[in-house]
Structure formats: structure tokens, C-alpha cells
Amino acid sequence: MSTENTTEPQCRRALIYHLRDVVKTREAEGVAFRLRIPNLQIAVGEKIALIGESGCGKSTLLDMLVFILQPTDAGAFCFRPDADSEPRDVDAYWKHGMLNELGDLRKRHIGYVMQTGGLLPYLTVHDNMNLCRNVLGLKRDGTVEHLAEELGIAAHLGKLPDSLSTGERQRVAIGRALAHRPTIVIADEPTASLDPYAAERIMSLFIALANEFNTTVILASHAWRHVKELGLRRLDHNTQHLEDGKLTETVVSG
């Protein structure tokens, strides 16, 4: 595929994500769910918060942003990991089945924090944090140790995830998402399973580290209260029940 095909004029510079008229429709047992994104622009270095009740489509949007879920329809879906490279037309990659290219983009430029850690139980804390670096073939440069220090889990580097508390495991997951210095970190309710106090502390640690690493952040959370103090931009969304409750539509823009 040539560069012309992957580059669309709508993909403006300085934006890491540019989505226009992206739609994902899902249907289950006669009830349809539609996520519509008329326009979404995320600039490099921004910290975005996606606030909403569970089931409103936050995860669907995040999955599309990490290229593990194909949009049903897209006017434009551009991803531009750094200022020196051309924007990539993600929608075109999907349509041409270039899943390994999408995997490459994800591997290099995106860190992902899952709701429940998603740590590999057979790897030590160190190796879990080093996983993305290892896959990329990056040399040891102390980043993992530094992150562990900052996250307060340096003492656990040699342990297996089983022996850690839930909060500690989330810290490891945050460390893993940042360790290969990705352009962007996407976090899906990273503190949902923690008590409010621990959640607040871990969230501020996460944002502080993202600032230190100069990483763009997209964060899904159901609690705006403790996110707004961290200076995140809130994405608006609006959920409507249409056609006698047979269709739920969420519209996100920002």
C-alpha cells in the first residue's frame, strides 16, 4: 500500500488521533447499541478523561483507539504517533486486513492499562513490566527499576503477581504500560477495583508519571470527582434511548 492511500487530507498535523463520523454498532438479543463519534481530535500530550456509567460505550471507544476493534463505519480514522511521521489511516488498515501492521503500531506507540491488571501470572513483576520492552527488543536502561521505584513496588520486582494485592497489581500494570515509553497510554478504569483512597493515590501517581514521560493519556473512568483535580480534559458524551428502547446510542465528541 502506498503512502498516498494511507494519508488522507483530513488528517491534520499535531493531532495524535483524528476521528470523523466513526460508528460502531453492536446487536445482542434484539437490542442494538450504537456508538457514534462525529468528531474527535486528541492532540499530542493531552490528558483526556472519558467519564460515564459502565455500559455507555467507553470500552468500545478505547478498543477502537487501540486497534483491537474494527469500526463499523468510519469517515476518517487517523493515527499519528509522532510529529516526524505521516498520519496512518487506521480504517484503511482494517479494511485491507493488515492486522499485523496495526499490531506493530500498537506495540510501538501504545501502552494499555486494563481494568484488572491483565498481568501474566507466570512472569515476575519485573518481567511483566518489561514485557513490552522485551517484545520491542529494547535494551535495559533502568526505566523499569525507575518506574518501580516511583510506583512503590521496587521491593516486589522478583515476585509473581499472585502474591501482590490488587492495588499493587494495578501499579505493575501502569508500570508495564509506560515502560517502553509509548506515545500514548490508554487506561480502562484502572482504579475501578480499588478502594477510593487507594484509587486516588494510584491515579495521581499515574498522571504524574505520564507527565514525567511526556505521554498522552486517554483514561476511562466512572468517577469524575477525583479525575478533574488532576487537570484532565473531559470528553462529552450523550446517551439516548431511541426506537422504544430498542436502540441505545451514545455520541462522543471532543
Place this chain on the structure above:
Amino acid sequence: MVFSLGKVFRLATRDYFHEWQMSGCFVLALAAVLGPMLVLFGLKFGIVGAMVDQLIEDPHNREIHPLGSGHFDHAWLEGVRKQPQVAFLVPRTRSIAASIEISSRDSMRIVPVELIPSGSGDPLLPKAGDLVDGVSRVVLSQSAAEKLGAAAGDTVNGSLARRFRGVQERVHLPLTVAAVAPAHAFPRDGAFVSVRLVEALEDFRDGRAVPELGWEGDPADSDRSYPGFRLYARSIYDVAGLRDAFAKLGVDVHTQAAQIELVQRMERNLTAIYWAIAVIGLVGFSLSLGASLWANIDRKRKELSVLRLVGFSTRDIVWFPMVQALFTAILGWGLAVGIYEATAWVINNMMAAQMESGQPVCRLLPRHYEIALVLTCMAAVVASGLAGLRSARVEPSEGLREL
């Protein structure tokens, strides 16, 4: 590619041994199917193998001799001897003439022995056939040697009598014991001697002269005919053919063909039964291996999704269950071989008393172990490959949300 393959291999290995309890269950499940199959095959191979070996090794099974007495002359016998299926052939004289009384200095007894014409290449005397030569050397059967107290190198005294021209005559001849035949060669009192010697004894009894032993009588007939012969086929598989060939010539012969055929039929039947069981076992084994690998991949969907999220490609992910399946295959095979070895040892010790030749009842060749390993690995690779492809088709977003 090779780079990420190494990483997948390391990750799969660590996962496999981290979950040693689960992995151990898979290994046990595999060995539980494969071990008994090895034992079954070992028994089939050992028992049938022993029967066939016994048939092949025991020269009695290759023996052919005519029923009743006939008239076989030199030329006819020579023609038979030239057949490629014939390993050994000597003529027999009349059995009433083929005996002698032997005495020795060490024994008070006079032992009447049967004389068996022999010679170089006699399958009953694999080591001593060459020693039977001339008219003064014999190989005694073990039973005769014991009764005479004779050993190889001793000289014994042979004697026989005739009534010639109305006069009772008895002659003596010194015989050197060249060797003592193994016990199974001839169970009664007997002596293996050269064809020339039995001919000489028959001539003497018939009242003919034997100049080389100094016995007087009528001049010998020029064209001698023999009432029978000792013939050994080249192998047990030639016996039936030779029997049929003799039947065509109008010679009824006694053979072990029926017994040989029985064992061969038994071998075929056992092999057929074994293969039926083996095929059923192999199918069941593949299904059980496939099912456990399939279930395992379902269990690991989230972890595999994480791997895809951090950038492993679909192709890499397929290797993950395959590597683990190979571990299961190799370890399960090893355990199965262990189970087999232990069982075979017990069976062989239990049955050792009943087996004549001390041959193991249950045995396998190194080749059989290799075949079992290759088949197991192939089944594992196919099953895990299919399961891995299935997992690779699942969208990673689906796996991620599972807890």
C-alpha cells in the same frame, strides 16, 4: 520472526512450568492412554515375536521326512538337494539297520543307540556337523553320552551282529566321540554319524562286504537306494512349498507346516486385533489430547489477548499452545515409557518361569519408542494448531474483558 518465536517459546515455557499442576494433569492424562497402549503392543510384539523366533530357530520345524519307506536313489536325492529351498539333505538307511550297540570302559552298560546320518551343515548340529566324517567318528546325543559316561575325545566300542550264511557273526569297531550334541538335538539315545558309516552298517547286516572296515561278504550293489531321507528347509516359510512339491512327485512327507501355519495365522489375527485396539486408542488419545488443549486455550484466552495487545502477531500466538502441547507430548511420552518399562519388568519377571528360552514376553524395540514419540508429537501439534488458530481468530477485545 525467529526473534519473536524465541520469545513465544520462552513465555510458553514459563507459563507451562508455572502451572505445573495443570500441566502435570495433562501429562498424566496423556500417559494414562499411551502407557497401556505401549504395554499392549509390547505384549503383542513379545509373544508373537517369541513364537515366531521359536519357530524359526528350532530346526525341527524345518524338518521334512517321508512317510513310510520309499526308494530314493542318488540322482533323485541330488536333484532335490539342488532346490534352493533345501538347506540340508542326507539319505537314511533302513531304520532297522541304523542302530548299533555301544559300550565304554567307564560304564558297565551296553547301550543300543539309533544312528542318525548327518554331515556338514546339519541344522541339529550347528557346531559339530563338520566333525561327523569317515567311519570312525560320532557325535553322541546327550542322553547316550550320559549313559556311557563318555565325553568328547573318548573312544567307545561299537558292535553289531548278523547272521551270515547260517553263522552268527559279531563285529566291533572303535568310535571316537567327536562331540556331544545339545540336548534338544535328539532326545533319545542316539549317535550322529556319517552317511558312509550307516551305509556300511546296512551293508554288513545285509551280508555284503565292507572292505574299508575289513568285513567280508557278498559284493556290494552298485546302485543303492534309500528308504528315506532327512531334509531341512531353508526357512519355515519354505516348508509348505516343499511339502506341496513332494506331493506332486507322489511322496507323502511329514512336516510341521500345520503348526507353522497356525502360528502365522495367530500372528495375523493378533496383529489385526492389535491394530483395531491401536486405532481406537489413537483416536481416543487424539481426542483427549485435543480436548484438553482446546479447553486449555479457552482458559488462557485472556492471557493470550494480553500477548496480542502487547504486539504479538496472530502467527506468534498460534505457537504458544503448540509449544505447550509439545511439552505435554514429550513429557507424557516419557511418563508412558516409564509406565511401560515398569509394567514390562513385572510381566517379564512373572512369566519368566513359563517361557522356555528366557525370552521376554513383553518387549519393544527402540524403533517402537520413536514411532510412539513421533505419533504423539504429531497429534499434539495438529490438535494444538487447530486450537491455536481458533484462539487467534478471537478478537482480542473479547478476551480482554473476561476476568
